[in-house]
Amino acid sequence: MTSSSDLFDRARAVIPGGVNSPVRAFGSVGGTPRMMVSGRGAYVTDVDGNEYVDLVNSWGPAILGHAHPRVVRAVQDAAARGLGFGATTPAETELAELVHERVAVDGTHAVEKLRLVSTGTEATMTAIRLARGFTGRDLLVKFAGHYHGHSDGLLAESGSGVATLALPGSAGVPAAIAAQTLVVPYNDLDALREVFSVHGDRIAAVITEAAAANMGVVAPMPGFNAALARLTADNGSLLISDEVLTGFRVSAAGWWGHENRDGVEWTPDLVTFGKVIGGGLPVAALGGRSDVMDQLAPSGPVYQAGTLSGNPVAVAAGLETLRLADAAVYRTLDTAADIVIWATSMALENEGVPYSVQRAGNLFSFAFGETVAGGVHNYADVRAQEAWRYPPFFHAMLDAGVSLPPSVFEAWFVSAALDEGAIRRILAAVPVAARAAAAAAPPA
Numbered sequence: 001m002t003s004s005s006d007l008f009d010r011a012r013a014v015i016p017g018g019v020n021s022p023v024r025a026f027g028s029v030g031g032t033p034r035m036m037v038s039g040r041g042a043y044v045t046d047v048d049g050n051e052y053v054d055l056v057n058s059w060g061p062a063i064l065g066h067a068h069p070r071v072v073r074a075v076q077d078a079a080a081r082g083l084g085f086g087a088t089t090p091a092e093t094e095l096a097e098l099v100h101e102r103v104a105v106d107g108t109h110a111v112e113k114l115r116l117v118s119t120g121t122e123a124t125m126t127a128i129r130l131a132r133g134f135t136g137r138d139l140l141v142k143f144a145g146h147y148h149g150h151s152d153g154l155l156a157e158s159g160s161g162v163a164t165l166a167l168p169g170s171a172g173v174p175a176a177i178a179a180q181t182l183v184v185p186y187n188d189l190d191a192l193r194e195v196f197s198v199h200g201d202r203i204a205a206v207i208t209e210a211a212a213a214n215m216g217v218v219a220p221m222p223g224f225n226a227a228l229a230r231l232t233a234d235n236g237s238l239l240i241s242d243e244v245l246t247g248f249r250v251s252a253a254g255w256w257g258h259e260n261r262d263g264v265e266w267t268p269d270l271v272t273f274g275k276v277i278g279g280g281l282p283v284a285a286l287g288g289r290s291d292v293m294d295q296l297a298p299s300g301p302v303y304q305a306g307t308l309s310g311n312p313v314a315v316a317a318g319l320e321t322l323r324l325a326d327a328a329v330y331r332t333l334d335t336a337a338d339i340v341i342w343a344t345s346m347a348l349e350n351e352g353v354p355y356s357v358q359r360a361g362n363l364f365s366f367a368f369g370e371t372v373a374g375g376v377h378n379y380a381d382v383r384a385q386e387a388w389r390y391p392p393f394f395h396a397m398l399d400a401g402v403s404l405p406p407s408v409f410e411a412w413f414v415s416a417a418l419d420e421g422a423i424r425r426i427l428a429a430v431p432v433a434a435r436a437a438a439a440a441a442p443p444a
């Protein structure tokens with residue numbers, strides 16, 4: 001009996017499923033979740049004293065690794081000045097200015113104005129309300145397998161935990177609300193044009209993950225995002241690019257900056273951020289065109305508010321993280337992704353496990369089985385894989401001291417803190433994990 005399993009039993013008695021966010025429960029990989037007590041750099045340590053190289057990194061925020069001394073110092077300094085005032089603070093403006101400056105290519109700024117909230121769910125929920133208020137329309141288009149948080153209208157054929165649990169959506173969502181969301185296969189422009197030809201003048205917005213990474217990684221086909229921008233503009237609706245996961249992770253200017261690095265081809269009307277923008281504390285944001293953003297209260301009629309929005313301690317963590325995330329950090333992340341992808345691919349090939357590696361910048365994931373050998377472009381492709389190969393792969397990695405996301409439907413997250421020792425441990429673990437995946441048997 002480990003302390004982790006003891007503590008998880010206690011947790012289950014007082015917390016539904018023992019967790020405060022579903023995927024943490026190890027439901028799809030089996031076994032007992034490790035109770036983590038500390039993290040430093042590339043490593044996390046559980047309550048039993050086991051140390052793991054971390055490829056979860058708080059599901060993305062910890063791009064610098066855990067407990068970066070300068071981020072910790074910034075948080076301590078902010079906390080010592082007071083935990084929050086429910087009034088405007090200078091740091092909020094500094095963060096908005098920094099985001100405006102960073103999310104720019106050749107003088108085009110994708111974020112003219114920014115509103116801070118506390119979670120990605122709030123950011124997308126608010127962006128949708130704003131799009132509806134701005135256009136005076138109700139319908140929303142989303143893509144199957146994309147995850148945008150857990151608000152009512154966004155759980156239909158959702159990614160992340162909804163995909164891991166193989167749910168079509170969620171209980172508790174009124175049919176009248178679900179009916180306002182139209183779900184289209186990802187990377188399928190014909191299907192999208194069809195939806196617009198029928199409902200075009202009633203569609204407030206298309207929301208898309210800038211690059212999908214909550215059903216495993218599924219990159220947008222070349223030109224897909226640009227086509228979304230044209231189609232929405234032609235129909236008087238808005239494009240909401242959800243960069244909660246990709247923003248400030250795949251480049252200094254997010255996926256938009258990465259995809260448009262050789263010249264701006266498309267720009268979303270609204271963009272949402274979360275995860276990295278808070279550096280590990282609860283900060284998220286929505287931003288975009290001034291004329292749309294100014295519809296938010298108090299300057300406009302679309303209401304949105306938050307007691308802890310722009311909290312000074314959280315903002316301090318985000319500001320310091322973004323200031324530290326310079327070009328060298330993004331080069332390190334890309335190189336780390338190259339190495340882990342190369343080593344894992346070699347190991348799977350050596351063991352004869354059919355696989356496909358999906359990549360979007362430094363985000364990546366592996367899908368298993370012959371059906372994915374031709375690549376993975378949408379949620380149906382993702383679901384057709386041999387997902388049963390992942391639990392033994394995952395546990396072999398964990399036993400070898402490498403912590404992966406406990407679901408095949410999630411991205412792997414590298415950090416800039418991955419040092420030689422951490423990389424060496426990953427390189428030693430993947431052949432063992434690949435053998436476990438090769439030996440796996442399909443469910444009876």
Ligand SMILES: *Cc1c(COP(=O)(O)O)cnc(C)c1O
Pocket residue numbers: 118119120121122124147148149150209214242243244245274275284
């Ligand atoms: C994580 C995520 C969200 C939700 O953010 P929370 O802070 O968990 O509410 C929304 N969209 C995307 C793309 C995400 O990855």
